[in-house]
Amino acid sequence: MHRFFAFRKNGTIELFDEDKKHFKVLRIEKNELLELVIEDKIYEAKFTGQNFELLEEKTKPPDVKIYANVCIPIKLQTLETIIDYAVQGGVFEITPVFCKRSFQDSSKLLEKYQRLQKILKEAIKQSRPSFLPKLNYPISLKDITLQGYGIVFDSFEKPKNDLLKDNKYTLVFGPEGGLSKEEVEFLKALGFNTHSLGDNILREELAVFAGIFMIRCKF
Amino acid sequence: MHRFFAFRKNGTIELFDEDKKHFKVLRIEKNELLELVIEDKIYEAKFTGQNFELLEEKTKPPDVKIYANVCIPIKLQTLETIIDYAVQGGVFEITPVFCKRSFQDSSKLLEKYQRLQKILKEAIKQSRPSFLPKLNYPISLKDITLQGYGIVFDSFEKPKNDLLKDNKYTLVFGPEGGLSKEEVEFLKALGFNTHSLGDNILREELAVFAGIFMIRCKF
Numbered sequence: 477m478h479r480f481f482a483f484r485k486n487g488t489i490e491l492f493d494e495d496k497k498h499f500k501v502l503r504i505e506k507n508e509l510l511e512l513v514i515e516d517k518i519y520e521a522k523f524t525g526q527n528f529e530l531l532e533e534k535t536k537p538p539d540v541k542i543y544a545n546v547c548i549p550i551k552l553q554t555l556e557t558i559i560d561y562a563v564q565g566g567v568f569e570i571t572p573v574f575c576k577r578s579f580q581d582s583s584k585l586l587e588k589y590q591r592l593q594k595i596l597k598e599a600i601k602q603s604r605p606s607f608l609p610k611l612n613y614p615i616s617l618k619d620i621t622l623q624g625y626g627i628v629f630d631s632f633e634k635p636k637n638d639l640l641k642d643n644k645y646t647l648v649f650g651p652e653g654g655l656s657k658e659e660v661e662f663l664k665a666l667g668f669n670t671h672s673l674g675d676n677i678l679r680e681e682l683a684v685f686a687g688i689f690m691i692r693c694k695f
Numbered sequence: 696m697h698r699f700f701a702f703r704k705n706g707t708i709e710l711f712d713e714d715k716k717h718f719k720v721l722r723i724e725k726n727e728l729l730e731l732v733i734e735d736k737i738y739e740a741k742f743t744g745q746n747f748e749l750l751e752e753k754t755k756p757p758d759v760k761i762y763a764n765v766c767i768p769i770k771l772q773t774l775e776t777i778i779d780y781a782v783q784g785g786v787f788e789i790t791p792v793f794c795k796r797s798f799q800d801s802s803k804l805l806e807k808y809q810r811l812q813k814i815l816k817e818a819i820k821q822s823r824p825s826f827l828p829k830l831n832y833p834i835s836l837k838d839i840t841l842q843g844y845g846i847v848f849d850s851f852e853k854p855k856n857d858l859l860k861d862n863k864y865t866l867v868f869g870p871e872g873g874l875s876k877e878e879v880e881f882l883k884a885l886g887f888n889t890h891s892l893g894d895n896i897l898r899e900e901l902a903v904f905a906g907i908f909m910i911r912c913k914f
Binding site for chain 1: 780782783784785821822823824825893894895896897898901904905908909911912
């Protein structure tokens with residue numbers, strides 16, 4: 477079932493401009509069922525030929541809420557892939573993080589924010605999670621907050637497999653080149669645990685997917 | 696530690712041409728330690744300024760051997776990403792598979808084989824597994840052999856979480872659009888089980904990584 481982003485206007489439902497194009501390309505027919513995302517809810521809907529009839533709300537909160545703090549990669553374009561993969565993996569919230577070895581130019585990152593929000597929407601349309609993941613504004617490493625069980629994925633530490641079962645996880649992913657030892661110590665002092673993603677060296681985009689997916693696998 | 700592919704010639708060790716360039720770019724210095732892949736073994740080695748001194752063999756067979764049968768995607772370029780991701784995930788052998796909804800032109804695929812082998816090498820250099828994964832020639836779905844515990848990742852079936860612990864797994868990943876029902880039935884008759892990768896819809900390259908990584912997570 478295809479998924480589109482829409483909004484309410486004067487009692488009818490309208491698709492956003494980009495989704496209108498997509499809707500035409502797919503040649504959705506009268507009486508065809510589809511999914512509409514309106515504000516923060518997902519609905520099953522029927523195309524009536526003129527408009528849409530909402531049938532049933534289908535939003536289902538995740539069994540486990542995963543908050544991913546992702547250090548901003550030097551190649552800013554990688555952040556687009558990270559957002560896409562994080563949504564496919566089942567993330568709840570993504571927060572880009574400025575750290576010692578990350579991309580540093582916050583004004584350039586903010587210029588790009590509209591594009592990143594678009595990547596998020598596309599990923600939600602493609603992978604069709606039952607809830608709507610959110611992209612936050614960037615923060616500094618020292619402003620990370622810990623909710624539930626905290627994990628720093630870092631290569632300094634030996635693997636540990638005693639992953640706690642919780643209904644909330646806060647994850648921190650280092651940039652290429654890793655977090656500095658001081659940054660890891662800072663996060664450990666906040667209550668974060670360190671875990672490894674195995675022996676193989678993963679590029680940042682796959683590490684983000686792997687960390688999120690590893691937790692989803694436990695549920 | 697950087698990793699290079701090399702071969703023995705008249706009692707000395709020589710890097711392959713592509714690796715020579717990479718070696719120069721990295722400005723490896725005298726007495727620097729590195730890893731050399733020679734035939735099917737991985738060594739720690741020292742650059743002596745003129746040649747290499749082999750210090751220790753470091754090949755370590757995987758705890759679990761994962762044989763991934765990957766239906767060939769319609770966009771052949773995606774196969775490159777799949778090979779890269781499969782190596783990062785920890786695959787032991789990758790076999791491209793012709794199925795009903797896969798790319799069909801075997802001569803075009805074979806033309807591309809040298810490039811795919813190069814992708815495999817690059818992935819081995821980057822993710823540095825402790826063993827050397829292998830890329831096989833393509834086969835037909837009906838020629839898939841089952842070693843150890845067999846899993847078809849397919850969206851027709853309900854999720855099952857009773858993943859058996861084994862030391863060998865044979866995985867089958869469907870193409871975009873999925874395997875046909877007949878193909879799934881054929882594999883089930885061979886002894887394969889069906890498993891799901893969760894609720895989200897993953898693109899083929901991420902599905903391959905996710906399936907392999909899910910099994911590695913159990914070890």
